[in-house]
Amino acid sequence: MSGDSVVYEGLDETGTARGGPAARAVPAAIEVSHLTKVFGGRTAVSDVSFSVAGGEVFGFLGPNGAGKTTTVRILGTLISPTAGSAAVAGIPVSPAGAAEIRQRISVMPESPGLYQRLTVTENLDYFARLYGLPGREARISEALAAVGLSDRAHDLAGSLSKGLRQRAALARSLLNEPAVMFLDEPTSGLDPVAAHEVHGLIAGLRDRGVTVFLTTHRLEEAERLCDRVAIMSTRLRTIGRPDDLRQELFTTSLDVTTAAALPEPGRVFGGLPAVQGWKAAGPPRGGQASYVLTVSDVAQAAPAVTRALVAAGADVLSIAQSRHTLEDVYLQLVGDAKEQAR
Ligand SMILES: Nc1ncnc2c1ncn2[C@@H]1O[C@H](COP(=O)(O)OP(=O)(O)OP(=O)(O)O)[C@@H](O)[C@H]1O
Numbered sequence: 001m002s003g004d005s006v007v008y009e010g011l012d013e014t015g016t017a018r019g020g021p022a023a024r025a026v027p028a029a030i031e032v033s034h035l036t037k038v039f040g041g042r043t044a045v046s047d048v049s050f051s052v053a054g055g056e057v058f059g060f061l062g063p064n065g066a067g068k069t070t071t072v073r074i075l076g077t078l079i080s081p082t083a084g085s086a087a088v089a090g091i092p093v094s095p096a097g098a099a100e101i102r103q104r105i106s107v108m109p110e111s112p113g114l115y116q117r118l119t120v121t122e123n124l125d126y127f128a129r130l131y132g133l134p135g136r137e138a139r140i141s142e143a144l145a146a147v148g149l150s151d152r153a154h155d156l157a158g159s160l161s162k163g164l165r166q167r168a169a170l171a172r173s174l175l176n177e178p179a180v181m182f183l184d185e186p187t188s189g190l191d192p193v194a195a196h197e198v199h200g201l202i203a204g205l206r207d208r209g210v211t212v213f214l215t216t217h218r219l220e221e222a223e224r225l226c227d228r229v230a231i232m233s234t235r236l237r238t239i240g241r242p243d244d245l246r247q248e249l250f251t252t253s254l255d256v257t258t259a260a261a262l263p264e265p266g267r268v269f270g271g272l273p274a275v276q277g278w279k280a281a282g283p284p285r286g287g288q289a290s291y292v293l294t295v296s297d298v299a300q301a302a303p304a305v306t307r308a309l310v311a312a313g314a315d316v317l318s319i320a321q322s323r324h325t326l327e328d329v330y331l332q333l334v335g336d337a338k339e340q341a342r
């Protein structure tokens with residue numbers, strides 16, 4: 001890492017602690033301010049600022065090579081930033097604070113990092129000793145129970161399936177009872193059932209008040225588990241609650257389906273309160289016709305649209321608000337980033 005100029009500034013409150021620290025009920029578990037990491041000539045992370053509140057489950061999304069793991073490694077004190085600063089569990093990320101930070105966090109890396117020829121318990125015992133943890137036996141059995149692996153405690157790590165190995169890795173990262181956990185793609189390569197189990201474990205961590213920093217490519221996972229998500233592509237593209245991001249990026253629309261095509265849809269939909277525009281959603285199918293209406297306020301528009309359709313003698317099959325998923329948000333933002341890079 002020679003050639004990296006390491007800058008550890010004091011925390012810059014401007015970008016990260018909006019409203020000031022007093023405005024927040026729970027102190028921030030992670031504060032990142034203008035973080036940048038350059039490897040040789042390649043910028044992996046550029047001027048990224050955000051903060052994660054204590055107890056929050058925070059999703060970190062972005063395409064391959066977006067700088068997610070690099071950010072995790074900086075926050076986990078494994079590598080130094082090129083510029084910018086960060087604090088984890090209230091401790092500034094710096095060589096001086098590294099040991100203290102490591103005691104309060106754990107990082108579950110992309111690959112589980114277990115010794116294949118040791119049993120699950122031997123692995124956990126090895127790491128518990130390495131971390132200098134007291135009361136190893138109790139910690140290990142508690143961690144194994146938390147991930148539902150007690151009955152495989154004496155199996156060789158190498159004999160476990162991918163999903164079970166992932167759980168053993170999670171047990172390993174629970175050993176030091178961390179306040180902040182970094183999970184780097186914990187469900188990558190898992191089948192839907194195993195992934196669902198890991199989701200349950202993450203929900204359990206939330207219940208225990210652990211702050212979870214979760215990188216993932218599974219958008220439905222982020223949507224289901226995370227209080228807020230950041231979408232990253234070297235720079236931070238956006239950050240917010242999944243619901244808010246959907247609203248910010250997309251107009252609300254109503255999908256209307258009628259039993260037969262309306263003879264004059266413009267007459268029915270035109271001039272209704274809160275309806276800004278309409279279009280036919282493709283050609284009629286099996287006699288049925290569908291329309292998409294852009295609306296400013298669903299609560300006002302939906303009843304007005306229903307009344308207008310009934311007045312026009314249309315047989316309404318459905319009126320529903322169309323929901324954009326976090327995936328739509330992601331594709332929109334990451335697609336934009338690629339366009340700009342061209
Ligand atoms: N040690 C390193 N030396 C040189 N380049 C690196 C190093 N680590 C990461 N990079 C580069 O930094 C960029 C970001 O990598 P990073 O691993 O952070 O991406 P990621 O978002 O975790 O991607 P993925 O979704 O594929 O895991 C990539 O271009 C990568 O090749």
Ligand SMILES: [Mg+2]
Pocket residue numbers: 068069070110184
């Ligand atoms: Mg990665």
